[in-house]
Amino acid sequence: MIWDRGMETMDRDRLQSLQKTRLNWTLRWARERLPFYRERLQNIVKLDERAADAIEELPFTYKSDLRDQYPLGFLAVPREEVRRYHASSGTRGKPTVVAYTERDLTLWSEVVARSLAAAGMEPGQTLQNAYGYGLFTGGLGLHQGAERLGVSVIPASGGNTERQVQLMVDLAPDGLAATPSYALYIAETMHHMGISSQDVAVKTGIFGAEPWTEGMREHLQEGLGIQAVDIYGLSEITGPGVAIECVEGKNGLHVFEDFFFVEVVDPKTGQRVAPGETGELVLTTLSKEAMPMIRYRTGDLVSANPEPCVCGRTSLRISRIHGRSDDMLIVRGVNVFPSEIERVVLNQPGVSAHYQLAFEGHPSRPELVLEVEETSPGSVDQKTLSTHLRAALGVHLTVRVVEPGRIPRSQGKAVRVVRRMVET
Ligand SMILES: [Zn+2]
Numbered sequence: 246m247i248w249d250r251g252m253e254t255m256d257r258d259r260l261q262s263l264q265k266t267r268l269n270w271t272l273r274w275a276r277e278r279l280p281f282y283r284e285r286l287q288n289i290v291k292l293d294e295r296a297a298d299a300i301e302e303l304p305f306t307y308k309s310d311l312r313d314q315y316p317l318g319f320l321a322v323p324r325e326e327v328r329r330y331h332a333s334s335g336t337r338g339k340p341t342v343v344a345y346t347e348r349d350l351t352l353w354s355e356v357v358a359r360s361l362a363a364a365g366m367e368p369g370q371t372l373q374n375a376y377g378y379g380l381f382t383g384g385l386g387l388h389q390g391a392e393r394l395g396v397s398v399i400p401a402s403g404g405n406t407e408r409q410v411q412l413m414v415d416l417a418p419d420g421l422a423a424t425p426s427y428a429l430y431i432a433e434t435m436h437h438m439g440i441s442s443q444d445v446a447v448k449t450g451i452f453g454a455e456p457w458t459e460g461m462r463e464h465l466q467e468g469l470g471i472q473a474v475d476i477y478g479l480s481e482i483t484g485p486g487v488a489i490e491c492v493e494g495k496n497g498l499h500v501f502e503d504f505f506f507v508e509v510v511d512p513k514t515g516q517r518v519a520p521g522e523t524g525e526l527v528l529t530t531l532s533k534e535a536m537p538m539i540r541y542r543t544g545d546l547v548s549a550n551p552e553p554c555v556c557g558r559t560s561l562r563i564s565r566i567h568g569r570s571d572d573m574l575i576v577r578g579v580n581v582f583p584s585e586i587e588r589v590v591l592n593q594p595g596v597s598a599h600y601q602l603a604f605e606g607h608p609s610r611p612e613l614v615l616e617v618e619e620t621s622p623g624s625v626d627q628k629t630l631s632t633h634l635r636a637a638l639g640v641h642l643t644v645r646v647v648e649p650g651r652i653p654r655s656q657g658k659a660v661r662v663v664r665r666m667v668e669t
Pocket residue numbers: 490491493494499554555556557558
C-alpha cells in the first residue's frame with residue numbers, strides 16, 4: 246500500500262522542483278536563526294532563488310559539530326516551541342541532543358506512516374514495537390507513525406523477551422518492529438518456549454538501527470515466518486523513517502525525498518560519486534524547523550539507485566548500509582566491516598546467527614577473534630569457515646567456536662565488537 250500516493254509517486258521533475266523550493270527555505274531559515282550556519286553560509290553563496298543549485302559548494306555538517314554545540318546550539322526555535330527532545334546514547338563520546346517542534350513531529354509521523362505502509366502494514370492492523378522507548382528515537386518514532394497510519398501499537402519496548410513472545414501469542418500483532426539482532430533473540434526465545442511461527446500472527450518485520458545482511462533477512466524471515474524489511478534513520482535528521490525498503494522490491498531503501506535531500510560523496514574528497522558507486526550518505530533536511538541540518542555527514546556507506554521500482558514509488562533508493570565508516574575495523578592493515586563477516590557467518594551451515602568480534606591480546610598488537618556459536622556439538626566446520634572468511638575479507642581472522650547460548654544476546658542495538666585487551 247502507498248500511504249501518500251501523490252508524494253511517493255510524484256514525477257521526478259516535479260519532485261526536484263519541490264526540493265529546490267524547500268531547500269531554499271531551509272537555507273534561509275538556518276542562516277537567519279543559527280549562528281553556526283550564519284557564519285558558514287554568508288560568504289559562500291548568495292541566498293537567493295538560485296541557492297539550491299549551489300548546494301555542492303556548501304560546507305558539510307559533522308557529528309562533531311553537534312557535539313561541539315551540545316546541548317542546544319543547533320536549536321533554531323525558542324524553547325517554548327519545542328515539543329520533544331531525544332538524545333543519542335553517547336557511546337562514542339559526548340551525547341547529542343535533538344529537538345522537534347509540533348510540525349517536526351507531525352512530519353516525522355508522516356514518514357513513519359509511509360514506511361510502515363511500504364513494509365506491508367495497513368490501517369486496522371496491530372504493531373508490536375520492540376524498539377527501546379525513551380531518549381532513543383526508535384520507540385516513540387515508530388509508535389507515533391503507526392498511530393498516524395491507523396495501526397494500533399503494543400509498546401513492548403526492548404527486553405523482557407519471554408513476555409514479548411507471550412504478547413505476540415496473546416494479542417496477535419500483524420507486525421513486529423525491532424533491531425534485527427533483537428528480533429533474532431525473540432525468534433530464539435520463541436523456539437525455546439516451544440512456540441512456532443505458526444502460533445503467532447506476525448507477517449511483517451520492520452528492522453533497523455543497525456546494519457544487517459541478506460543472510461540475516463533470510464534467517465529472520467524463516468525463523469519468524471514473516472516478510473522482513475530494512476528501515477533507516479538517524480536522530481540528527483529525524484529518527485527512523487528517513488528511508489525504507491518496500492516489501493514488493495526489497496531491493497534498496499526508498500528515501501522520502503520531499504523531506505530529505507540525498508547526496509552520496511567520496512568520504513575522502515567530499516566530491517559526489519556517480520549513481521551506483523559506494524560513498525558516504527549526506528543528508529539535508531528540507532522541512533525541519535527545530536534543528537535544520539545542512540549536508541550532514543551520516544558516516545553511513547551506501548550507493549544510490551535512481552531507477553524506477555516495481556512498487557511504483559519514484560524516489561531514489563539507497564542500498565542497505567554497508568556499515569558506518571566508524572564501524573570499520575582495521576585488521577593487519579586491511580579494512581573490514583562487521584557486516585562482511587556476518588555475510589560469511591550466516592552462509593555457513595551449523596553456525597548460529599549470533600556472533601561477536603573480540604580484540605584480544607596486548608594493546609600494542611591486538612588480535613581480532615571471531616566468536617561463533619555451534620548449533621549443536623561439532624556442527625561448525627572451522628576450517629571451511631576460516632577459508633571463506635579469508636577469501637571474503639582478504640585477511641586471516643582467528644575463529645573461536647563456542648557452545649550454543651554463550652554469545653550475549655542483544656535486547657537493542659547489538660554489540661558486535663568487544664575489547665578484551667590485557668593491561669600491563
Ligand atoms: Zn519500491
